[in-house]
Amino acid sequence: ILHFHIPDFPIAVARVVDPGLRGRPVAIVPATSRRALLQAVSGEARAEGIWTGMPLETALRRCPRLHLLAPAPELLTRAGRAVWELTAGYAPVREPAGQGRIYLDASGCSRLLGPGRDLAMRLERELHKRLRLDGSIGVAGNKMTALIAAGYLRRTGVCDILPGSEAAFLAPLPVRQLPGVGRRRFDLLDELGLVRIGDIAALELSRLALLFGGFAPLLQLRARGIDPSPVCPPRRKPALAAETTLPRASNEMLLLRAELCRLVEQLGLELRRRGTGCRRIELRLVYADGVERRGQLGCDDAAETDDELLALTDRLFERLNERRVQLRSLRLRLLELGGAIQPGLFGDRDGPRGAFRNSRALQQAIDQLRHRFGDRAVRRGRGMVVVNKNASVAPSPGGRGPGGGGSQ
Structure with a gap:
């Protein structure tokens, strides 16, 4: 098993784009506010007493020559994809393990690919030659030991743990x-x-067991260098996602609720076009200081109408949005797709089933209008809120009717 790791991945990628950053203390910070938190720091910055999560103001006091970079998510996505594609020829089974981290399982391939140490050294050389990135690679008989070995050298290179020596390697390390x-x-x-x-x-x-209860057996196995967990390739699960970035950070509740409403309407329409429902939603909030909050909420029956999706989204948003810091972006995902609700053949018109049938009939009528006149033909009043140039919140100037975006 190989654990491949590119230390300080966002900064390593930035240094490929701008080699002049090499050897300098660098930090990734999402905003110019002095209260913003650092998302990533270089080794040179850590040597100055700076760490990830430190407020920008404190970091600049400790290291006035700290070079600040804005996050570049699109660049990191391209770099991560390039690294993933590069490792394709080195193992039949691979598992992404976070930003700049990949597990590779080359078990049984020594005659074809060579010993694990040789394989790791070839991967290290090709990574530097093709992408100008340097990584550390741990080679061991299981995932946990390979992970620890990858960080053992505290520099780029290959750390090979011979089979059967896992416990001896781990024994002197801190718990x-x-x-x-x-x-x-x-x-x-x-x-x-x-x-x-x-x-x-x-x-x-x-x-x-007296100290850790049910966790004791697993802790003992890990301390002895035993980890039976396999390398699992990524599985693609059907999902729908939409994201919005505010023109400027805000904690104005009317605006945030409007943005959530627009995300729900966008995803809900696509969900019903596929003729399916969802049983779980995921919401990610990104604050102006770079802090992220992410959470999920499920439901017993598949949700498919905007009313159902909006109720779930509002509950999850209230649970996640506990900070008083302004929000920069929101991302909504619909998970566990499939199995749209089928209304019963019999039931009271005034009971729960009757209410469901009325709601679904109304949703179908709205979708038909949107299909005929455009997605903005019928909109909720809650979603028709915009930010004016003077940063005030006001209703959008849309008119009535299919052509003007009337409200529901």
Whole structure:
């Protein structure tokens, strides 16, 4: 198993575009506000006492010569796709593991591809030659050990852990490097004097169970270098997504609710065109200081009308939007597509089924008008809010009727 990692991926990509940034303290920050939080920092910046998540104002006090870069999501997407395509010839099974990270499983391919260490060195050379990126690669018998090995050298290169030596490699390392050992568990282990992974591996399972309960067996296996989890290729699940970026950051609730309404109407129309429903939605909020909040909300029955989707979206938005910072963008995804609700053949017109049938009939009529006269033919009044040039919020100037965008 190989774990391939490009350290500080956003900054590494920026340095390919602008080689003059090499050797300088660099940070990615999403806004010019001095309260904005750093999204990524270079090794030179960390040497100056700067870390990811630090407020920009504090970072500039510590390092006045810090070079600031704006996020470039499109560039990172292209770079990530190029790295993924480059690794295609190095293993039959691959798994993306985050920005600039990929697992590769070359088990049983040594006669075709060569030993794991040679394979990793060829990958490292080709990455530098073709994309001018440098990465660190861990080679081991399982995913967890390969992950830890990739960061062991603290520099680019290949760290090869021989089969059977996983426990010996992990034993002297600090327990914080084990997956699943967060701050609470680390503090508990530190109080007990268990500071090395080997200390945990040497403990009996019964004693670990007193401390960590049901997590103890998994913790012991990991401390002994055992990880049975396979490398899983990405699975494509049907989904619909839409995103909006505000002209300027805002926490005006009328505007935010209008944007959510427009996203729901856009996705809902496409959902019904496919003749399906969704059982889960996902909402991502990006604040002006770069902080992201993401959450999901499911429903028992498939939702398909705008009313149902909007009710779910509003509930999720209220749960996620707890900060008082202005929002920069919103992204809505419809997940678990399939199985649109079928109304019953019998039922009271005034009961729940009757209300559903009336709602669905109204939705079908609205969709027919939109199909005939355009998506903006019938719109909710809630969604007809815009930001004027003077940054005030006001209703949009659309007129009535199919041609003018009347409200519902």
